[in-house]
Amino acid sequence: MVTSLPVLAKSLLCPPGNGVFTIHTAQERKNELHQRLFKTSAPAEVEKAWLKSLTALDGKLPILLGLASDCGGGIQRGANWGPLFLRLELIEAQRTFGTQFFDAGDVRVIPHLLHDRYVSKETLSSCRKALYGSARKILPVSPLSMAEAFLDALYHRHPHAKVFGLGGDHSVSYAFTKSFFKKQKKLKRKTGILHFDAHTDLLDHRLGIDICFGSWAYHARQWCASPSALVQVGIRSSGKSQEHWERTLKVKQFWSKEVREEGAAKIAQKIITHYKKIGIEDLYLSFDIDALDSRFAGATGTPEPAGLFPHEAAVIIGEVARHFQIAGADLTEVAPFVKSSEVISLEPTTTLLYAKLIANLILEKMSASWP
Ligand SMILES: [Mn+2]
Secondary structure, eight states, X not given: OOOOHHHHHHHHEESTTOXXXXXXXXXXXXXXXXXXXXXOOOHHHHHHHHHHHHTTOOSSXXXXXXXXXXXXXXXXXXGGGHHHHHHHHHHHHHHHHOOOOEEEEEEOOXXXXXXXXXXXXXXXXXXXXXXXXXXXXXOOOSHHHHHHHHHHHHHHHOTTOOEXXXXXXXXXXXXXHHHHHHHXXXXXXXXXXXXXXXXXXXXXXXXXXXXXXXXXXXXXXXGSSSGGGEEEEEEOOOSSOHHHHHHHHOOEEEEHHHHHHHOHHHXXXXXXXXXXXXXXXXXXXXXXXXXXXXXXXXXXXXXXXXXXXXXXXHHHHHHHTTTSEEEEEEEEOOOTTOOOSTTTTTHHHHHHHHHHHHHHHHHHHHHSOOO
């Protein structure tokens, strides 16, 4: 028997904003979010209202899925708070711009786990007991594995659903893209990735760990229509040269410097020409907030100067989305409690402002109907 989506969601997910397991921390923000979404902040009422809302999930609007995991990060964590803070921004955007989306909630997160492939039998049993009340429940226990299980079921039911994932550190894109590419393959759609980032995330492993914030793109490129269907924009902090990555892994890169020198519109045209040449039909858009210059996005795990200006990213997304369907997307590495040393007073709010604008733009493009 196929489990219904709301029933599966009840096991794997929790109400929007609840992905970080806390008793008191940020409770006022959770209350605010739940008041706005469900007109109540009483936990039992919120749970009831959220479960009821899931029965209306029909895959027509872009679907938000929060994955409040930063276990795959490793320099400065804090992106686990992304989904809660971004939700409040998106509700604001909804009011200002009329952007439409369906909020499925957050994946339940055990913050010490990343993916079930790293989990021992004993831990699997004890975490199943903790999450599902029984060690015999054959369900995943790690955030990335749970996200993948939910998305597999969602895409099985609604193959054309467009999911906008809210991270989390960038390892969450491993789970989002894995499910996404499985179903794109079934739909026989030739699909690429448009990846905004200061870093390439192209390591095959980091300290022996094959799934993390520095390696998800290495794996995801193998699921694309071809390796060169992974196009990276905004790169500027890499141990290896552009020539190295393009030659050895066949990916296509536009470093931040090139965008500044040639202008965003011209880069967008180059990207469009490239995707057309290799026959791409659909795109997955992954946006690491550190693609933006650290003056605009300092509240993130690895802020980098000399990055993209928000309008440059917006021009590229806008142009490319006129030619290719944005069939799936995510926004990662927004770490609202993180302050880097420059412009301390401004950073969290500045980062959230630009994250909101980028997220809103992506949702708007995902909402566009496609022939
Ligand atoms: Mn990244």
